[in-house]
Amino acid sequence: MAALTAALWLDKLILLPQSARVAAWLAGAAGGIFGAYTWLWRPWRRNLWPVVLRGVAQEFPELRAYIEPAWELHEAVPAHTSRQLAQAHALATEKLLAAFPARPAFRWRPSERLRQAAAAVLLGLLT
Secondary structure, eight states, X not given: OHHHHHHHXXXXXXXXXXXXXXXXXXXXXXXXXHHHIIIIIHHHHHXXXXXXXXXXXXXXXXXXXXXXXXXXXXXXXXXXXXXXXXXXXXXXXXXXXXXXXXXXXXXXXXXXHHHHHHHHHHHHHHO
């Protein structure tokens, strides 16, 4: 980020050649892609379904006994479980879910790293 800011200031002061401008633009684009991968894509992909379902169970304790087993039975019914029992559990879970308000289970809270990155981007834009 500092190198990109320095390149922008150099361009203002001594008018960099077009090839240097393109190189600075490509470096900035590569940095943006790397930042998006590091701070957005990778953390989002780490939230696999078991983690999300446990979070839902923490947010809504009434669902704790239903949500993870329902998801596991939805994926594949184990050999020791009858299809009728799996369907009955799915129906009971659906009834419980219908009783909850239609709102997201999680409130979005940016991580500390994302807040730092946003502050760095804002600082870079203001210079």
